Amino acid sequence: MTADHTTAAPATSPSIRDGAFGHATGLVCRECGATQEIGPHYVCTDCFGPLEIKYDFPAVTREQIEAGPANIWRYKALLPVPDDIEASPNLEPGFTRLLEAKNLAAELGLAKLWVKDDSTNPTNSFKDRVVACALSAAREFGSKVFACPSTGNLANAVAAAGARAGIKTVVFIPSNLETPKKVNSAIYTENLVAVDGNYDDVNKLASEIAGEEDGWAFVNVNVRPFYAEGSKTLGYEIAEQLGWRLPDQIVIPVASGSQLTKVHKSFRELVALGLVEDKPVKIFGAQATGCSPVSEAFREGWDVVRPQRPDTIAKSLAIGNPADGIYVLDICRETGGAVADISDDEVRQGIVLLARTEGIFTETAGGTTIGVLKKLVETGQLDPELETVVINTGHGLKTLDAVSDLVGPVATIAPTYDAFVAAGIA
Amino acid sequence: MTADHTTAAPATSPSIRDGAFGHATGLVCRECGATQEIGPHYVCTDCFGPLEIKYDFPAVTREQIEAGPANIWRYKALLPVPDDIEASPNLEPGFTRLLEAKNLAAELGLAKLWVKDDSTNPTNSFKDRVVACALSAAREFGSKVFACPSTGNLANAVAAAGARAGIKTVVFIPSNLETPKKVNSAIYTENLVAVDGNYDDVNKLASEIAGEEDGWAFVNVNVRPFYAEGSKTLGYEIAEQLGWRLPDQIVIPVASGSQLTKVHKSFRELVALGLVEDKPVKIFGAQATGCSPVSEAFREGWDVVRPQRPDTIAKSLAIGNPADGIYVLDICRETGGAVADISDDEVRQGIVLLARTEGIFTETAGGTTIGVLKKLVETGQLDPELETVVINTGHGLKTLDAVSDLVGPVATIAPTYDAFVAAGIA
Incomplete structure (x- = not known):
C-alpha cells in the first residue's frame, strides 16, 4: 500500500482489500449518473442503466508507463486493478504489434495506415x-x-x-x-x-x-x-506506439459496441492526463450487413438501435441487440466518423486482402473491418489523406471455413524441374 | 554507414551494399573451418560441410539492446542483418512472453520453471x-x-x-x-x-x-x-527476460536440431560479450519416439545419427535425417543434458497438460517438449531443484486433430437453472 492509494481509497465493502481496484473510486450509471460502491454489480439500482468504473487518477507520466512490462499492465494505473497486479498469474496480454501497412494503404489509396494486430494475443484475440x-x-x-x-x-x-x-x-x-x-x-x-x-x-x-x-x-x-475497461488498453497502446500521438481516424468493429466506446474513452483519458495532445479523432464503426443494427441506425439517422436477427459469417460480431449501440452512434456522429456495413462476400475478400498485402491472417471480424475501411474510402466517408488506424481483433485460424473455398494452390505439378518450368511459375 | 561498419566491412561480392549483413564477416564451414565470402551459399566448397555465419561483433551493451524495439531486431547487432533493418517491412516477430509456470512446476515437482511461448509470434511459431x-x-x-x-x-x-x-x-x-x-x-x-x-x-x-x-x-x-541465425534470438530473449541471466537447464525440441544448436550458441555469445555471467547450462533435446534418431543415438552412445523413417503425429519434428543431429549430441553430452523421446500418446497428454496448467495451447512439437520434460524429471535426468526453461515453438490451433478426441464438454444440459444444478457443476 502506498500513500496514494490511501488518500484515494475506493468506497468498497469491508471484505475487499485496500487498493484492490487501483484508482477506481466507485461505479457510476452511464444513464442517470447515480453512483454506488465497488462490487460485482453491473446494473444501476436507481434506473437499471449500465454501470461503469469511476476513477480518481493520479498523475501518470509517459516514463512511468514506458518502464512497465510489455503487456497491458504497463497501464495499470488507469485500470481497475491493484498495484501488484503483475504478481498474480494472468495471460499477460497486450502490447501487440502496431504495423504500418504500406501495401494495404497503396491498395486502398490511403496516405498513412496502421494495423493494430490483436491476433497475436495469448489466445489470439482482443x-x-x-x-x-x-x-x-x-x-x-x-x-x-x-x-x-x-x-x-x-x-x-x-x-x-x-x-x-x-x-x-x-x-x-x-x-x-x-x-x-x-x-x-x-x-x-x-x-x-x-x-x-x-x-x-x-x-x-x-x-x-x-x-x-x-x-x-x-x-x-x-x-x-x-x-469492459480492458478494451481501453487498445487505445492506450495505439497512442503510445504512434509516439504518444492520436491518429486522425480509426476504424473499429462493432459487436456490443463496447470496444469502440472504450477506445474513444481511452483517447479522452490520455488527453485529460496530458499524455497526448488533444486533436480531433474521427471514429468509425464496422459491421457485417447480416448483423448491422448500428449501421442501419446511423444510415437512417435514428437515435435508437432496432434489434436484428443475426445472419452473417462474422459470428463474433453477431450481436443483434448491442448493449452499447446508442453510445457508438453518439461517438461516431460527434467525432465526424460513421458506421457502415458490408456483405459476407466482402468480409471474405477483406480477410484475403489483409493477408496478401500485410501477412496478417484475420478472422471474419477483421475481414469486416478491412472491408468497411475499403468501403468508407470508396464512398468518401473516410479521408484518404488523414492518418488512419484499423483494429484487427482476432485470428483467421479460428474461422478457416470462411475462406477455404477462396484460396488454394495455383498449380499442381509433378515433382520434377521440367514440370516446374512448364508450369510457368518462375 | 557508421565507422564501425567500415572497419569491419564484410568480404562480399561487389553488388552487395556495405553493411548489408551487419557485423557478419564471412561464411565458415562447421566441419573444416574453411571460410568464404558472404553470398547465397550453404555448402563448403572444400569439404561440402554446412556453412555458418562468422562475425566480428562490436561492443554491445544491455542498455543498447533494451532501447531497441519489442521484437528480434533489438538484437540486430548480433544478427546478419543491416543496421537499418527496422525500415524494411517484415513480420517483426519475437520478444514473445517468458511466463513463469508455477502450476506446471507444481504438477511436475520442479522448483522453478519458465515457458518461452513462441505460439504468439505473427504466424504462431518460432x-x-x-x-x-x-x-x-x-x-x-x-x-x-x-x-x-x-x-x-x-x-x-x-x-x-x-x-x-x-x-x-x-x-x-x-x-x-x-x-x-x-x-x-x-x-x-x-x-x-x-x-x-x-x-x-x-x-x-x-x-x-x-x-x-x-x-x-x-x-x-x-x-x-x-x-538459421534467427533461432539465436530465442536464447537472447530468454536471458534478457530472466534479467540478463542464463537458466540452469533448458529443454528444446529437436527436428533438424538447428534450434538447439543456435540457442546454445546464443548463450555462449552473450557470455563472450559480457552481457551475462558465465555458468553451466544443461541442454536437453526432445523428440517423439516415432522420429527419434538423435534420442536413439544419445541413448545408445553413438557418435553418428542413424536416419529413421518418421511415423509420428509431431509432424513439425518429423525429420528422419536431421542435419544438425551430431551437433545436438555433442552439445547435450558436453553440457550434462540429454536427448529423450516420448510416444504420441504422451505428446497428446503434454498438450493438454500445458493448456490446463498454464493456459497455453501448444502444437504437437510443444506437446513433445512438455512430455519429454516430464519424462526427464521422472527418470532423474533433469534436476528438479534447478531453474528450468522449456520452449513452446508453435500453436495448437494448427494441430487441432491431435487432441480433438481427448477433450470436450463435461456435460450437456438443458438451458435451465434446474438442469444446471442437477448437473452438479456448481
Missing part, C-alpha cells in the same frame, strides 16, 4: 485484454468460479486465463457448436458445459446462474464493468 | 524468427523470389513475410496436404504450388530449383546460414 481485467476483479471479489457464456474468442480467453490463474473455470457453449471450436476451449478447462439451445439461451442461463449462485464471476455479466 | 532473417538476406542479395518447401509452420511464415515484404513468394507443398493446412499458407500467397509427391520429393525439387534458377532465395536451402 478478448484476452478484457478477460485479464475481469480475472483481476474476480480475484479481488474472492469469487470461487470464473465463467462465461460464449461461442468463440471469449470462451477461449476465459478458459485459458482461468487455467493459468488456477481458479475453477466454467464455460457455457451451445451444444451444436462445431468440434474444432469446442476443442479450442475444452483444451484449457475440464468444465466446458454444452447447453441444448442457441446462444441467447446460453446467455440467459448465465445471467440466471449469476443471479442465483454466490461467488460466480461471469466476465461479461456481473463483472462486466471491470471487464 | 519460424517467424528464422524467416525474418532469411527475408533480410534475400533482400540484400537482390533475390527476386522468396521460397520454401514445407508442410506447415515454415510455409505459413514464408508466405506471410513475403506478402508483407512485397516480394514474389512461392511455397511448395505436397499435394495431399489437408485443406486447412493449405489455407493457412494460401491465404497469404497467390503462389502456393502443390507437388505430387511426399515431403522428400518436394524438398528435392526445391534444391533443384535453387541450383538451376537465378534469384530464388529458398529460406532453408541456399540462404540457410542466414535463416
Whole structure:
C-alpha cells in the first residue's frame, strides 16, 4: 500500500482489500449518473442503466508507463486493478504489434495506415485484454468460479486465463457448436458445459446462474464493468506506439459496441492526463450487413438501435441487440466518423486482402473491418489523406471455413524441374 | 554507414551494399573451418560441410539492446542483418512472453520453471524468427523470389513475410496436404504450388530449383546460414527476460536440431560479450519416439545419427535425417543434458497438460517438449531443484486433430437453472 492509494481509497465493502481496484473510486450509471460502491454489480439500482468504473487518477507520466512490462499492465494505473497486479498469474496480454501497412494503404489509396494486430494475443484475440481485467476483479471479489457464456474468442480467453490463474473455470457453449471450436476451449478447462439451445439461451442461463449462485464471476455479466475497461488498453497502446500521438481516424468493429466506446474513452483519458495532445479523432464503426443494427441506425439517422436477427459469417460480431449501440452512434456522429456495413462476400475478400498485402491472417471480424475501411474510402466517408488506424481483433485460424473455398494452390505439378518450368511459375 | 561498419566491412561480392549483413564477416564451414565470402551459399566448397555465419561483433551493451524495439531486431547487432533493418517491412516477430509456470512446476515437482511461448509470434511459431532473417538476406542479395518447401509452420511464415515484404513468394507443398493446412499458407500467397509427391520429393525439387534458377532465395536451402541465425534470438530473449541471466537447464525440441544448436550458441555469445555471467547450462533435446534418431543415438552412445523413417503425429519434428543431429549430441553430452523421446500418446497428454496448467495451447512439437520434460524429471535426468526453461515453438490451433478426441464438454444440459444444478457443476 502506498500513500496514494490511501488518500484515494475506493468506497468498497469491508471484505475487499485496500487498493484492490487501483484508482477506481466507485461505479457510476452511464444513464442517470447515480453512483454506488465497488462490487460485482453491473446494473444501476436507481434506473437499471449500465454501470461503469469511476476513477480518481493520479498523475501518470509517459516514463512511468514506458518502464512497465510489455503487456497491458504497463497501464495499470488507469485500470481497475491493484498495484501488484503483475504478481498474480494472468495471460499477460497486450502490447501487440502496431504495423504500418504500406501495401494495404497503396491498395486502398490511403496516405498513412496502421494495423493494430490483436491476433497475436495469448489466445489470439482482443478478448484476452478484457478477460485479464475481469480475472483481476474476480480475484479481488474472492469469487470461487470464473465463467462465461460464449461461442468463440471469449470462451477461449476465459478458459485459458482461468487455467493459468488456477481458479475453477466454467464455460457455457451451445451444444451444436462445431468440434474444432469446442476443442479450442475444452483444451484449457475440464468444465466446458454444452447447453441444448442457441446462444441467447446460453446467455440467459448465465445471467440466471449469476443471479442465483454466490461467488460466480461471469466476465461479461456481473463483472462486466471491470471487464469492459480492458478494451481501453487498445487505445492506450495505439497512442503510445504512434509516439504518444492520436491518429486522425480509426476504424473499429462493432459487436456490443463496447470496444469502440472504450477506445474513444481511452483517447479522452490520455488527453485529460496530458499524455497526448488533444486533436480531433474521427471514429468509425464496422459491421457485417447480416448483423448491422448500428449501421442501419446511423444510415437512417435514428437515435435508437432496432434489434436484428443475426445472419452473417462474422459470428463474433453477431450481436443483434448491442448493449452499447446508442453510445457508438453518439461517438461516431460527434467525432465526424460513421458506421457502415458490408456483405459476407466482402468480409471474405477483406480477410484475403489483409493477408496478401500485410501477412496478417484475420478472422471474419477483421475481414469486416478491412472491408468497411475499403468501403468508407470508396464512398468518401473516410479521408484518404488523414492518418488512419484499423483494429484487427482476432485470428483467421479460428474461422478457416470462411475462406477455404477462396484460396488454394495455383498449380499442381509433378515433382520434377521440367514440370516446374512448364508450369510457368518462375 | 557508421565507422564501425567500415572497419569491419564484410568480404562480399561487389553488388552487395556495405553493411548489408551487419557485423557478419564471412561464411565458415562447421566441419573444416574453411571460410568464404558472404553470398547465397550453404555448402563448403572444400569439404561440402554446412556453412555458418562468422562475425566480428562490436561492443554491445544491455542498455543498447533494451532501447531497441519489442521484437528480434533489438538484437540486430548480433544478427546478419543491416543496421537499418527496422525500415524494411517484415513480420517483426519475437520478444514473445517468458511466463513463469508455477502450476506446471507444481504438477511436475520442479522448483522453478519458465515457458518461452513462441505460439504468439505473427504466424504462431518460432519460424517467424528464422524467416525474418532469411527475408533480410534475400533482400540484400537482390533475390527476386522468396521460397520454401514445407508442410506447415515454415510455409505459413514464408508466405506471410513475403506478402508483407512485397516480394514474389512461392511455397511448395505436397499435394495431399489437408485443406486447412493449405489455407493457412494460401491465404497469404497467390503462389502456393502443390507437388505430387511426399515431403522428400518436394524438398528435392526445391534444391533443384535453387541450383538451376537465378534469384530464388529458398529460406532453408541456399540462404540457410542466414535463416538459421534467427533461432539465436530465442536464447537472447530468454536471458534478457530472466534479467540478463542464463537458466540452469533448458529443454528444446529437436527436428533438424538447428534450434538447439543456435540457442546454445546464443548463450555462449552473450557470455563472450559480457552481457551475462558465465555458468553451466544443461541442454536437453526432445523428440517423439516415432522420429527419434538423435534420442536413439544419445541413448545408445553413438557418435553418428542413424536416419529413421518418421511415423509420428509431431509432424513439425518429423525429420528422419536431421542435419544438425551430431551437433545436438555433442552439445547435450558436453553440457550434462540429454536427448529423450516420448510416444504420441504422451505428446497428446503434454498438450493438454500445458493448456490446463498454464493456459497455453501448444502444437504437437510443444506437446513433445512438455512430455519429454516430464519424462526427464521422472527418470532423474533433469534436476528438479534447478531453474528450468522449456520452449513452446508453435500453436495448437494448427494441430487441432491431435487432441480433438481427448477433450470436450463435461456435460450437456438443458438451458435451465434446474438442469444446471442437477448437473452438479456448481
